[in-house]
Amino acid sequence: MSRHVVIVGAGPAGLAAVEHALLAGARVTVLDQAESPGGQYHRRPLEGHPARRGGSEFDRRRRLLAHPRCRWLPGSTVWAFDRVENRLQVLRGQADGSGRQRLTLVPDALILATGAHDRTLPFPGWELPGVYTAGAAQALAKGERVAIGGRVLVAGAGPFLLPVAESLLDAGAEVVAVLEANPLATVRKGWSARPWRLAAHAGKAGELARYAAALARRRVPYRLGRAVIEARGADRVREVVTAKVRADWSIVPGTERTYAVDAVCVGHGFVPQPELAVAAGCVLDAGFVRVDGAQQTTVDGVFAAGEITGIGGAVTAAAEGAVAGCAAAGGKPASALIRARDRALTFAGRLATAHPIGPAWLGWLREDTIVCRCEETTYGEVTRAAGDAACPGSHALKLGTRAGLGPCQGRMCGPAVAELCGGTERHHRPIAQPIRLGELAARTEGEPE
Template sequence: MSRLVVVVGAGPAGLGAAAGALRAGADVTLVDASEHPGGQYHRMLPGAFAAAHPGRLHHGWRGFERLRDHVLRHPRCDWWPESTVWSLERPGEGAPVVHVLRGEADAAGRERLVLRPDALVLAPGAHDRVLPFPGWELPGVYTAGAAQALAKGERLVVGDPVLIAGSGPFLLPVAASLIEAGATVLEVLEANPAATAARGWGRRPWELAPDAGKAGELAGYALLLARHRVPYRTGRAVIEARGDGRVEEAVTARLRPDWSVVPGTERTVPVDALCVSHGFSPQLELPVAAGCALTRTPGGAFTEVDADQRTTAPGVYAAGEITGIGGAPAARTEGLLAGWIAGGGDPRAREAAALSRRRDRARAFAARLAAAHPIGAAWPGWLREETVVCRCEETTYGSLRRAAGDQASGSARAVKLGTRAGLGPCQARVCGPTVAELLSGRVPGANPHHRPIAQPIRLGELASPPTENTPKPDRKESAR
């Protein structure tokens, strides 16, 4: 019987992993919480739209369609949409047992299933990281990813006019998506000065030759912004949002390279919506639950993998943004390699060697990306005592500082219990990295990714007996 490989996540990395495992001859169960594959990068319009050109806001749409159709129509692939991995159980040896809930997230009667794979590939992706600033909790302040998801997935704009701010090249496709969906974009603000970006991208420029396609993509965004007269300003950030009941204006300011504010450069801009993103936070709940070691970098924590995408946990592989923020092509390549090895493919095969070389180039590009768009160490200077840090529990920066300075607290857990930072509905997914950074050096033991239960589950669902799911030799095509 062929190996069973479970792939968690159906974005570029997950689809790549499924394709690689199928190519190696394995059976694949592909699990994703969304109704359609593609992840954030290829978020699809609902079928009810009957869109004539569903890929209009997407780069690489035809390649994605080919990969999606190949995977979902393959007779050895089971596609589980609207399915959530809520827990991983580590056995004595071998890959973890995978606990899944199938059904709409808010619906009753979800089915509880258990998978016992020979190998597990984790590709859950990442979500926007937003650094707090006064007023960021106001209605009308969105993450850039949320604004793009609504534009791509529903053709809805979050407001008009819109200001986009933060750091990283992701701001450009967000601006393009909003413009194409009909919004007026006032300006795009990159927090890092032009010199910082130039140093990051300009070091040994000949090494960028294999990524020439990205330069064309960047030029396309620049032309679109120019055509719609949208300024792109570097070294400037939103440091405050104001409004009565919702955002009405944004306060922007020039920043030094360390992201400290240059006094006297503040400017107030009337807005209907504000979209902010300061990079990405990898979704590390499942790797941590599986026992995978993390590696710490200036850009944050990521899942540690070897040259074959193996983690430190037996039978567990990782691909995509949880190993480093590098974009969709890098994630797809890592997924293909991880799936091939997880499915029993020969790591010395010519195909694996070619994937490894592509993966290494992608990692080099990711290193440049991190160097060109770092988070400045002085950003906490934007905060005031009353600035909300944890929006779920309305924990303020002042209360967090006081708790961290209290010798009786002693640990990050005590600070969390005392302030309730990270204990709300999002379970620290939004504020966790920020709280950990603010507590760094003050209290020990801050780990925002440790959650024995990775996703919400009802007590009734927890009490119901699970169904064991095993691959069948006569498995039929299961694409929806």
């Protein structure tokens, strides 16, 4: 009998895993919280707004999920994983709706492709209405054709800022500038190292060049070595203060410049979503899930692919997903898949070197700067608690200040709070996603046929 592979996440990594698990003869169940597959990268526009690119990808996705050995379960949230009985607990339905259906799945192999979410560093005023993460801005512009504002500044770190700016322009916004916090020397060091290996990433380099050319045609300035250090406004953001920053992201005095805007889009890369991996008992390295050459985690039968193993973009995620899908189905990944995965991982290394997070960003903060928006915990409160001998360790510090313990459970402020608290550990929670008490008590249906 063929193996049953459950894949959590239908982004580039999850879809590649589906394809190669099916090729290896497995039965596949695919779950995603969204109603449509593709993840953030392959987000499908609204009906009536055809995609400018990626039509063939939509067709491929449809074919995969319609395969007779594939079960597609959209709108599904995996809220717990019982590592003893190898059971996934699933809720189907709108996250904020009632009457969600409870399901239990018992796979032969599990692939976690849960992806990542935006990393946004706090700065004075970042809690104002009109301040958006890069991912949220792109989701609205690309998926809904809605611009976050009429006059928008895009800032942060990493090449993701370029497609976000293009999506905003396509949605009708005026993008006043795109600011990359890392200076030219840092960016050049990452992308120009071992130039003879760049040929392997010609497609990705061409894509970035196309985005840059599109911004240039529309006369959108692209500035290196500048960052947003403050947002101002009473009821919402009305202006932002930017400054030139050094390689460590410390502010160069006297270089401040103010832009009048009605929205600002900030993104400083991505952080993984490893809650289910932690629940499964997988070992993490610097917050990412540790995997071997076949994408298997430290737990037998549990594989991981995509951004939860390292931030490398859609191509890297898909390459990892292909290896994971084949291995999880019981096959031996072909050497071509392994080589493609390894080449993609070198791109991830360049990305990390070219667009790091400078440690001196803490100098942007003031005593009253909110670092945890859910609990309204300020930078001053966190730093005072960190110096209190009665709060030893980051876990005790978080309990004392409530930083990172609000409704979002640290998804917005987690990395920043961890850095301020001097720790990066993640604690296992039996419930990985929010669930109502009534849903917890409801009857659980068996594994779908």
